[in-house]
Amino acid sequence: MTPDPDKFARRARALYLEASRQLDPSTAERLRATRRQALAxxxxxxxxxxxxxxxxxxxxxxxxxxxxxxxxxxxxxxSATPQAASTAQTADADVDLPPDADSADPQLYQNLDFFDWLAANDTSSRSTEP
Known part of the structure; x- marks a missing residue:
């Protein structure tokens, strides 16, 4: 027959509390001081x-x-020289974009039908296709 662990723990706690009540105060203080030193x-x-x-x-x-x-x-x-080079590259990239309508030459927009016809009849791109 095995003893119940809870019963054993309760009995041990009761014995500990009873022994701590009967302990001399000076001995209890020495034990607390020794415990503090060991923990430190x-x-x-x-x-x-x-x-x-x-x-x-x-x-x-x-x-x-x-x-x-x-x-x-x-x-x-x-690094001042590479910045100037990158600015020049950015300016070249801006040239590839179409101009804004406000800053563009108005004559560019006069013959839009011609540009539509030119895009539709572009033979250079068709000749390279298989």
Whole structure:
């Protein structure tokens, strides 16, 4: 016959409470102090980790930031030529687009029927098709 675990736990708790009531107050205080010391010794010291690891990492981050701050203006002066080239490429791409109706030459819109006929009778694209 196996004993009931709940019954065993209740009996152990009752014995613990009875023994703690009969304990001398000075002995109880010494036990609490010893318990606090053991728990404090078991905890790792967080400030030691911070000073050993985070301090060098922070110094490296500051050094990297200072390097980037100094290097950035030099890079901007050198990159002026590629920006001009990209602006020229953008201007060339704008030429490929049709002009706006407000800024276009009005004579361009006079013979729209001719341009429709030209698009419909375009022989150069038909000759390349199989």
């Amino acid at each position: 010794a078991a905890r790792p010291a967080p400030h030691r980790f911070a000073s050993r690891v985070l301090l060098p990492v922070g110094a490296f981050a500051v050094l990297a930031l200072a390097t980037l701050m100094i290097w950035q203006p030099l890079r901007r002066a050198d």
